[in-house]
Amino acid sequence: MRLILALDFGGTKLAAGVVNAGSREWLYYERRLSPANADASTDLKIMRSLIHSLLQDVTPAAIGVSFGGPVDATTGTVRLSHHVPGWENIPLKNLLEEEFGVLTSVDNDANVAALGEQQFGAGQGYDSLFYMTISTGVGGGWILNGKPWRGAMGMAGEIGHMVVDPTGPICLCGKRGCVERLASGPYMAQNAREILTNPQAILSGELLKNLVGNNLNLLTGQLISEAAAKGDDVATTVLQKSAWALGLGIGNVANLVNPKLFILGGSVTKAGKSWWDTLQKTAKETALPEVTFEILPAALGDDAPLWGAVALVEEIGRWE
């Protein structure tokens, strides 16, 4: 019996699971929130205690790791975290291999989740797909020819910073009208705030304002989805723009790489039917008539990175 240890360094949460190789059920599973003032060493400390609590004195056959940020997957070195300080150039694979004495594989969460969905989720049976996560940010990961495609520097999949509206609002990355700038939860909240505080705006957003008791700092992507579902005009405008940006991005990707399937996960994908309808319609209109594809919701939910970490180990297989 070979045990696989799967770890998820998620930025706001840490999770670990143990599974028998080949099984699709966790033997052990633990999840913790990362403290608000966490840095790399506190995250590592919490993860160590999770691991020891799960494994007791057992040694796993291999470790798979999903990291929420850019990773050099060839060396297993974290480049940085956009959420937690202190992760710059941490050799996470080496650290874990020295500590546990077993082969460890590390990759960023979008690549890992793409692999997880392909092996165990919505992408089973597809040998080419693009997985996208749309929540606080917008990221993506590739499966091409049945295997992860990570790019020359491990940076492939950055659909979040594809420019779809060069005259649009400025993104944190410095460009205008990136997919993430229009489609992510926090940016949707910002876009709604800007309309609601613009004295020239024609839209009222009454319902949305009521939802937050007029405290616009409380706006979130989820509240915008809720208000749009109830017909709020500002929320609908903002949400439609998110779906349009993603749809245009997906259509562009389809023309460019022609994968069979797109899988969409993350909190924003729970925005409801009209968001999905606009996204599907815009994607199909943007793709050439000969370029067909499916767009499916992710199947693994919050556990996608952990299951992907299991798949990462099984993909490599050198530990067998």
Add this chain to the structure above:
Amino acid sequence: MRLILALDFGGTKLAAGVVNAGSREWLYYERRLSPANADASTDLKIMRSLIHSLLQDVTPAAIGVSFGGPVDATTGTVRLSHHVPGWENIPLKNLLEEEFGVLTSVDNDANVAALGEQQFGAGQGYDSLFYMTISTGVGGGWILNGKPWRGAMGMAGEIGHMVVDPTGPICLCGKRGCVERLASGPYMAQNAREILTNPQAILSGELLKNLVGNNLNLLTGQLISEAAAKGDDVATTVLQKSAWALGLGIGNVANLVNPKLFILGGSVTKAGKSWWDTLQKTAKETALPEVTFEILPAALGDDAPLWGAVALVEEIGRWE
């Protein structure tokens, strides 16, 4: 001694070459213009006569074919030609295999040229690259993990119809602001004509008008490059927009797939230093800071499809 026969059905021209396997010099080579009223059967007839003139009574070991239009590379069936009627669903691979009795491999010109540049041209030593041709149209082909990536339906590489300016002019494909709509030679000519015939335009375009003796129907992408090099204001505006659209497209592709190298071929790439400078600058600004790449001019020129057809046969290698 094994002979490879390479064929190029180019839309406006037909070419055939014969080479010893492993050699980089043509034993025989012929090229013809396709007649103005050509259809698939006249093209095939001309190509047959080229082949018989080259080969005499010798049988090649294998045939590689570059076709100027969408091809199902798995079956070697042409989907259609955008330039020559009658090519719909022609099983070109089967036709040639029956006629010559040897293994034949068929793919579209952009994929074939990408492979040619990687094997014999500017992409030697790179295992990931995106080849783009910018002339009457804008197309592209992928090399990933050292091999062609053709997409789930063989449609990968269509950067020409990536939307980069959703409020821009309408493209033949029905969308607004596609890369091809802004960057190709004929569309640059059209954009210049529109400025020159707009009574409200502030730009004069004197030099450009003189170049065509005020007959705006004679405008071409090449004349726009020439006029821009001499400082014409309309030509400069149009050419800069072309470079900007391509640069934005390349930056988006870099973020999304992260290839090591971009290779640019086609007549528009001869537009001069300021076109290249704007393109390089826009591409670098559009890519994330962590996403680095090179952009190089194609090395094989007009023979890229023929050399690519040789590489196509050598890639498959089953004929050995």
